[in-house]
Structure formats: C-alpha cells, structure tokens
Amino acid sequence: MKTVKHRRLLLATIGIANLVWVINAQNATSNLTSPAQLSLMPIPASVQLQPGRLPITSGFTVAIKKYSDDRLRTGIARMVRRLEGRTVLTLPAEVSTDEAAATLVVQCERAGQIVPSLNENESYSLEITDKQARLGAPTVVGALRGLETFLQLLQGDHDGFFLPAIRINDQPRFPWRGLLIDVARHYEPMEVLKRNLDAMAAVKLNVFHWHLSEDQGFRVESKKFPKLTTLGSDGLFYTQDQVREIIAYAHDRGIRVMPEFDIPGHSTSWLVAYPELGSAPGPYKIERGAGIFEPALDPTREQTYKFLDKFLGEMAGLFSDEYMHIGGDENEGKQWDRNPQIQAFMKANGIKDNHDLQAYFNQRILKILQKHHKKMIGWEEILHLDLPKDAVVHSWRGPASLAEAARKGYDGILSAGFYIDLMFPASQHYLADPVPENISLTTEEAKHILGGEATMWGEWVSPETIDSRIWPRTAAIAERLWSPRNVKNVDDMYRRLAIVSRQLEELGLTHEKNYRMLLRRLAASENIGPLLTLASIVEPVKEYRRYQMRPQTMLSPLTGLVDTARPDSDTARQFNSNVDAFLTDAPRFALNRSELERTMTEWQTAGRRLGPMIDQSPALQEARPLAKDLSDIAATGLEAISYLSNGVPATSQWRDAQLATLEQAAKPKAALEFATIVSLRELVIAAAELPTLREMSPAEWKARVKAQAQPPTKQPK
C-alpha cells in the first residue's frame, strides 16, 4: 500500500509522463491535463498535478509580496513579455498592488546574492489553483527559476490559454550547472552571448564559463596590457564595458560569469603580443589551425609571474565571480624540453618532469589568485599532490577521475560526456552523470561533486551556426544537472526537448531559423526541398574527425553542408524508431510500412533531383556522393521492405550486395554521415533472415536480426 509520502517520493523520481499517468489513473473523472501536454524541462524535484486550471486572459496580473527589487521586477517583466508573445494578449505592464486578485503572486523572502555564487539558494515552490498561482522563493534567483517553470506550464485549448493546477517544490541537484562558450577560436558578437544567456536561464543553467583566450585569439581588453588585443585578437574582442554589460546581463538572470584564461599552454595569442613571456624566442603569429600547439608561457622566469600578477589582478577587478579558471590543459611541454634555461631551472630546483614544472607554475598562479581574492579552477591536469583543497578540478576525463579527486577532498565539476562540440546526440549527453550509480562515494565525498558544464569549443562554429551546436541538446544536459538522478527516460526527454527547442526561439535563438537560411545560401535558391531531405538525415561526423576529413582554418567560412546538418537528426531518429516498430510487427510487417515507403521514396526522388541542383551550385559539389548514397540506400530499403511485406526471403547474394551498398554509404563524405544506416542494415538482414522467423518467436527473431545488423567492431590495425 502506498502512503501519500511514498507517492510523493515516487513522483519526485520518475519522468513526468509516468507521473501524470499515475495521477490520472487515480482521478479519472477530474479535468486533468493529458500527459502529452506537460513539457517541463528540467523536470522539477517534486511535481503534483491537481484537478483544475488557471485561465490566462488579458486580465492577467502579477503581484509581488514581501521582498522586491529591480532584478525581480525586470525578471517578471521579461516573463510577461514572453507570455504576451505566445498568447498575443496585451497584458498589463505594471505590477498589480491587489494581491488577492492577482493571477500570479510572487513572494520572495530576500534579495539573495547580488553577485550570484555557488551557495545561492535557487529553490522555489509553485502552487497553482484555478484561482491563482503562487510562486514562493527564498531568493530572487529562486523566483527567477520559478518564473521559467511558470512559463513552461502555459497550455492552450479550445477554451483558451491556461496553466494546470499543480504543486511544485523544486531545487537543483547540483549547484554548478554551466555552459562553456569558447569565443577565442571564433569570436562571438555580444548578441550571440546575450541570447545564449537567455536560453541558459530558460533551462535553469547558472554558470557562463567564458573561454576568453586561446592560441587563436585573445578576446578581452586589458588596459594594462593593451597589446593582448591590438596584436592578438584580429580586432575581435570585448571591451571592459562590454564585459561588464555581459556580467550584468547574466546576473540579472541569476547566472554567474566565470572567465577562463588558459595558461601556460594554449597561449599563442598572448605571445604574439608579449613574446618575452614565451618558452621559445618567437616571434609568434596568431594560430589559424585547430589542434594542440607548442607555445607555452615560461614558468621559470619571474617576469612571467609579474605579468600574470598584474594581468590577473586587473581581471579579478573586472570579473566579480569568486572563481577564475586558469585552463591548464594540453600543455605538452615541447618548448620547455628544448629550452636550456628551463631545463637548468628544473635541475636546480629538483623538478623532475614537465608535470611537476606545471604544478610549480600552478602553485605560483594559485598564490596570485589568492592575493586577488579568487579561487582557482582548472582542467584536471592541475591535480597534483601540492594542489590546495580549495582549488576546483574540472574533469574532461570522466566521472571516475572526478570521484577520485572527490575522495582526495577536491571539489570538482564534470565536462566529460558534455562535450557538445563532438556532435553526439542529446541522448548520450543526457545519460552522462557527474555521480553515476556505479560509482560509490560517501555522502561527504559526493558533496565535492558540484555539477558540470557543457563545453561549446569554438573551432567550427560561427555566429550563424553556434546556436544549433548548443541547442537544443544543452537543455538535456541542463536537466541532467538540475533534476533528480533517476529522471532519465530518453523518449520523454526528446518529446520535451522538441517543445523547449521551439520555445527558445522566442528568446532570439537561431538554431532552428538559420537552418533553411543556410541551405538556401548553399543552393543559391529558395527551392531547397531535395537538399532539406538530404540534410535532415545526415549528421556531422563525431568527435574530432571533421578536421581530419575536411581541413579548414579558423578563417574559413562555416557555411558548408556540414555546418547546416544537425548533430542529432530528429528525422533519422523517427525513421529508426519506425523501422524498429515495423520489425516488431513480424511476420505481418504492416506497421509503419506505408510511412517507411513514403519516406524512402522521398529519399529516392530527392537523390535524383539533387544532381541538377548541385550542377547549378558549386558550393554543393561536395554533396554529390551523398546524393548518390541517398538514392542507393532508399532503393535498398524499399527492396527490403518489399521482401518482408510479401514474405519472400531475400537471397544471400542480394543481402551481401545491399550490405556492401550500405557500407559504402556509411563512409563519411563531406564530413557527414547518414544516421539511418543501422536501421537499413536491420531491414536488409531481416529480409534475408525471413526463413528463420518460422523457427523462433518474433521477439527472438528481431533480437537476432538486430544483433547481426550492428556494424562490425573495427579491427585494430
């Protein structure tokens, strides 16, 4: 027997879709929302749907109770503008003074921290009845989080707009939920940062990790060392006024702004300006390639620390966050190895290798940061015996190394699994976890794991494409970092992700609206139908293969088909799911059959029509082999379906020929790959395996087919 308490616990820990079913089943007669309509992301810690609904009309008003300030009022005003945008209703611009009559009452206890910090209380409660919505929060930031939830609850039907009656108690699982944007490989204008801060706030992320310096560019004005930008930035940098503008914008949304100055490696652009800081004589040129480069600061000279003391001191005054990220990654020390003075220094000081030398450097930097009242954070390379316990370790290796650091008493955040530049699907990021179930930590140790950050490394993003590399996938990561650990229904995540993605557009995000624009430019035409078909089922190659397959520099245009295609094809996922259901329908093979045939016939037509399009548009030249593949895989799929639905087994010759076709199509071209190959392999193998279907249950048979369809594991060379 479930007590109320038990049920609440249960509700807190299962996906919202399941949850609503539970309640619906128990309140079959009440006027409840159907599960398909609730679309909260991230899912709150505790949700209870109630009977009833609160209508949203042009009489909508907001009252503020207890604490109020500009940050809260402008936050409410922004929410109201978005509500107006969706409802096309003119709502009162002013806050109401009539609490009893207000549609929404916001009750905030205190300001909270003006400079948001790791310890900020972000919790809130939201209680909506058919009379009124009441949002309660200890701090303004908590209230801002609740306002986003409020807006996500908006629904509409024949009777108008409304919010379902509901009780929500919510707080984040982790206090550090970040997005790194690398503006150094490619500069991003102010409006790109602002709209991404808006999007972060919409999914309750709270740390903007601003990756400001790299081999390829130095992006923030230093008044003490102006050459950093006059020589190291191509003129593309943020003035200090602009930095302050971004910080204020972020703080208004309850988001911390943590700068990163990556040292001692990744520092070519510093050395372009100040070669005397380098470990080799120079001169240096701004790096235009992608990869790991040799230039590194010289850790053995006092001049380096004098410079950094002055520079980091200046930045400590500019950036108000308590943490400063010093990078520290990927310094291979090749310049150090070749520099006799550095070698002599190491010998004289008993420093045995480059790792220890970098530890020495970090110790010095740590002292500088402490002097300027900043806590140090760095990539996990900084972890060393001498590292003091108030430094934070930023893991790109994985939860195991993070747990290891936690056991040693270090705070840490995870980015392994959240590298959104690697073009993996949202599902994969969604299931990565800073504290996965298979890692055991004491409660005390687990507290050291502060959260995580999605990392938008900037090698292959432009202001036109960056949003589509960040969103919507980062919303899934935001849910991982906010919601209870066992919220992990992938299908339901994708259902809600599609809705959140659309809602992000109202904040100015361009991930969706630039898609067709990019295709129109490529095609030099507004008639992009066949190209859209192709683009919708290919994905950029994963990991770091793009650069190998399609080398470019940081100055190259990012306007190719690979820049248009999404990392997580919705269309392919739908196709794969349809194939799965079709095979489940063995031996009838009727489910989704006409849908699959229609889809693949469209591929065939598109493949044929792409030829003339490519002839007219040389920018599409690299898509020519993909167009051929598209026709080929469509023909393969259609034949397989024909065998299956007619119950005629395919020959092994046919199967081998088709698998060869698919293998050819599976090879990436133009740094793109089809996201439908495994499903097509399943169809081919199933057609050839029809005779074995008589010998086993349909479920066993399907498992057999799917096992065979997995691509062969690559042989080590």
Next chain:
Amino acid sequence: MKTVKHRRLLLATIGIANLVWVINAQNATSNLTSPAQLSLMPIPASVQLQPGRLPITSGFTVAIKKYSDDRLRTGIARMVRRLEGRTVLTLPAEVSTDEAAATLVVQCERAGQIVPSLNENESYSLEITDKQARLGAPTVVGALRGLETFLQLLQGDHDGFFLPAIRINDQPRFPWRGLLIDVARHYEPMEVLKRNLDAMAAVKLNVFHWHLSEDQGFRVESKKFPKLTTLGSDGLFYTQDQVREIIAYAHDRGIRVMPEFDIPGHSTSWLVAYPELGSAPGPYKIERGAGIFEPALDPTREQTYKFLDKFLGEMAGLFSDEYMHIGGDENEGKQWDRNPQIQAFMKANGIKDNHDLQAYFNQRILKILQKHHKKMIGWEEILHLDLPKDAVVHSWRGPASLAEAARKGYDGILSAGFYIDLMFPASQHYLADPVPENISLTTEEAKHILGGEATMWGEWVSPETIDSRIWPRTAAIAERLWSPRNVKNVDDMYRRLAIVSRQLEELGLTHEKNYRMLLRRLAASENIGPLLTLASIVEPVKEYRRYQMRPQTMLSPLTGLVDTARPDSDTARQFNSNVDAFLTDAPRFALNRSELERTMTEWQTAGRRLGPMIDQSPALQEARPLAKDLSDIAATGLEAISYLSNGVPATSQWRDAQLATLEQAAKPKAALEFATIVSLRELVIAAAELPTLREMSPAEWKARVKAQAQPPTKQPK
C-alpha cells in the same frame, strides 16, 4: 541603322533582361550568360555583357591600386567574407600586392568625403574579362557601391563559380536615397539597425533617416536634458556612444545618418520630461496609442527656443550630417487654439492662423540650426512663403507638390509612394517616381529633386518583424532611386527581388527566417503546414486600417498572424499569374490547370486541417473565419475550373452564389485579406461567360471577363 553610341544609350535605358537578349542576338555563338541568370539590383546605368567568364576559385585575390584606406580595406574584407560564405571557399584574408595576378583590382582615386554628403561621387566602373576584374572609382564610396555589384554578379554552374565578362558604368540617378526607420513608436536594438544598414548598402541606399522622437518615446540620450530619456523613453534609448557607433558603422558603408527630432507636434515624450515646454499645462504621459495627438511645443515662449538651442546644439555636435530633420508634420494646433497666451501672442504679432504660427516657429528653429551649422529639412508642412531656399522639403503628398516646391526653387525629396508601412506591394512602390514622366520640369527645376526615402513608420513593427516590413520591398525602391527612370519592368523586378531577398539573409536580415518561427510560436507546434498555406496568400490590410480593425497599443505583442503575413504575397502573385495564363488559354483551358487544381486542393485541405490546429492554439483563434474562407474560396475556384475545362457554362445562380462567397471572403478578418480574390472572381465570371466565348476572340473575351471581375467601386456614403 544603330550606331554603337545609340546602342549604348539604348542599353542604358532598358531593363537588363531585354538588354541581354539584344546582345545575345548579336553574339549567338559566344558563351554568354542567359538573361535569367543576371540579377543586378539596382540595375546599373550602363551594362554591356561580353563573351567569357572570370572563374572564382580559392585562388581569388584582391589588389588595391592608387588610393587605399581603412574604409576601403574593411569594405573589401566584408565583400570577401560574403563571397566565402556563398562559395564555401577559403579565400586569402590579406590584400594581394601582385596587381597583375589579382582576380580583382580595385582602383580608387581618393578618399572622398569621410562624412558622406549629398555631393559625394558614388560612380564606379567595373570591367570583367576572363582574366581579371577591374573596379574603378573616384571615391571610396564609389568603390563600395561597385563591390556590391561585383558580388551580385557571382554565378555558379557545373564548372564552378564565376563572374560573367561584363562592362558596367554606373552612377545613381538621385543623390538622396534613404530609408527612414522610426525607432520611437517601437525601439529597435542596435543589431537591428546594423543589419538594416548592411542591407541598405547592399542595394546602394545612402541615407539612414533616424526618426528618434515621437509622442510614444524619446530615444537618444541628451546629457544636457537627461530627463528626455529617463522619463520619456521607458529606458529604451541609444546612448551617445551608441549613436556614434551607428554613425561610424553607416559611414563605413557610405551611408549618411540624418536624425529627426519631430517638432512642434509629435512631442508628447518631450513634454513628459519637460512639461513647461508644452502648450497646455500637463502633466503628460508617454502616449501608448497610434494616431495624431494634441501635445505641441509652445512656439510663443522664449524658454522653448532656449531649450531647443541647447538641445539641438548638443545634437548638432553628436550627429555629423549636414542636415537635421525637424519633422513639422501633423500638428493640428488644438492646444494652441485653447491657450489664451498663445492666442494673445498671435494677435499681438499679427499671426493669422496656426499655419503661420508654425512658420514663425520654423523660422526660429532655422536660425538655431544655422547657428549650429546645420541645414534644415522638414515634412512639407514647413513649406511657407518665408522658408529660405536652403531648407529641404520632404514630401509625403506626392510628386506634384514636390515639383511645385522645385519650381519655387526648393530642394525636395519624395516619400509619398514609398510608405512601406502601408503594406502595399513592391510593384506599387516601384512605379512611384520622384520625377514622373507626366510632370514637366526644366532641367534646372528637376535638379532640385534630390531623391526619396522609404519610410518605415514604427507603430506595428517589433525587432522580430521589422525586417519583413522593410525587405525585400525597399530594394525595389532603391532601384527606383538609383536606376534610370525607364527601368520599370515589374516582372523582371520581382524576379531579381527574390534573389536579392535571399542574398540579404547573409547579412543577418530576418525577413525570411523569422517567418516560420512566428508561425511556429502561433501554432505552438513545429507542424505548421496548413497555417503556412493560409499565411502565404493573405496580406495585412493596407493603409491605416489595421489599427481600426484590430486596435492595439504600443505595448501590445506584435506576434499575431497579421504580423507574420507578408505585405506582398509571392504565392498569391504566382496564383494570379497562373489564372491569367489559364484564361488566355481559352477555349482549351488546359494551361496551368493541374497546377491550379493542385494549389486549390491544398487550400481546401489546409482549411479543413486548420480547425483542430486552432482548437489547440488560442493565439490562432482570430484565424478561424479565415480558415473557413480558405476552404470556401478553394471550392469556388475548383468548381469554376471544372466548368471551364469541361466547356460547360455555369448558371447565373451559381455565379451569383459564388460571387457572394468571394465577397464574404474578401472582407478583411484579423486585419488580413486574401490576395487572390480578383483572380477567383475572374474564374467564376469566366465560367458563367462561357457562352459569349463563341461570339468573340479569346482575347476580347478575356478582357470582358477581367473587366467584370474588378471589384465594384465603393459608393461614397
């Protein structure tokens, strides 16, 4: 017999499409571009296509000969970035020093004016052979104009990207080619202005008329009178640094920035801050409505002029253009009539009416502007006996009143016919002309007509929608103001407009990419098919009917269907053209038949499917009657086509019933109207007129049908 000179004259004065045919006919064997591929807009003064083509490859380089400066180099760099964007080729970032080998040689004679002025020489020549392109210009601004032409010439085919060999000599017809953006009714963020400046440069417009103050808001920081923005702007204004940023951005593109401070009327926001300047005691509140309002500055008090002297003096220092616009329109003088002190002043000074009082005011303002070294421009209300000859008259009434002013010796510019906020199609603006053929002026008089300006009044535009109200139609106006008078082939204009519209996207313009976004938000869904069908054939009501039919305030959301629909439906124009051709095919009625049937069947389906969509999305509620109309007009059209193609005459009862249906559908709903009604009337009348087709030629018959199908002229009440 045509001499070469004659032919060049001819070439200069006919549309490019015709021109290419002429040359093609004479060079039948050479490898010339087909007319459908040239897409210059505005059409240059003189164009001669040559045999041959200049390939554009990754070896593309630019050399600069003679004069060079930052403005030229950054202009070239911007052009190269766009070329890279379209071609997906990585091109050298640096200017080449090898003139002989360079793909493009830019030869500029001198800087020209750093603050662009009315007298700037904007001419250029462009000669492209299969070896090299040479762009020559007396000034940097001329070179910038030529670079835009260069980019518009880019084409692609099976052999790659190229520019056709060509000789162009070009200069503008008018020196004043402007776009007014009203940022007072609705504030527009910096990036909106910047991308519109980019678009202006792309179509060779050269005056940004910045309408900065209104009853509804005061948008520029005054350090002398800070209350203008602290009280009069809702916090939405440009700082002086931002103004300088916009001016520099515009100057870099050869665009003048002329501010307008509209006085003595349209001044409520000034009076909110400084009620003591008003003609009635106040207090005043920022106006939220649209229309003409009473508040006006008091022209009888010295305090007013002291204020304006200080304020306009400050602005004269901020804005570097030689002209300052003082508005002067739509002051009905009601406050003046009711103010006994003003009445007494008029009596004492022999001022007989409000028009004369405003003339007195203008005289005083003129002296203030002269003191601050500015020339005055104002709406044509400022025209008065005492107006000195160096003031410029800005006409909203039409070319006749402009010519009248010119005959009196006043310079003038035209905006009548270019009011893009009134939602008329591009064709209508395109055929408006500052000096139409039917107005006779001496050469000397005609010189007074400096050009014109498109006016984007801001009552019903937001940052999301403004681009779609300006573009692409303003490109047609830009052509009117740049190209020779007899370039006026409307069909060819629309062909090129579609291409230019797409190219504007690369500059960040959102007129196209926000379209589906707005529909997705309205539908709260990504499945917008039926809504897209409806939206594609309706247009916002013309002139000022929107406000009457669908009253809103300046604080209302601009996210409704009327904000999404375009002022100039391409789809409707295509449908209407198909109907026209179908009727021309009498008595066979086969041409375009299946296309028309397909289209209207799609309307029918969409009309049906819209019901459930609207049920789910209350924001679409106002579209419900339009959905019904869509089904109804589709049924009407399909029946008519069936009669016609079967050769069965429709009865007069049927005709009357269908015309009644169309009349019902023709009534605007949700401030939208179908742009296909006249064509549908033609189909209905044609079906009923089938018997008369035996009595006359098909052409006569078609004319008869079309005459009957014109909507009845409205009876005066």
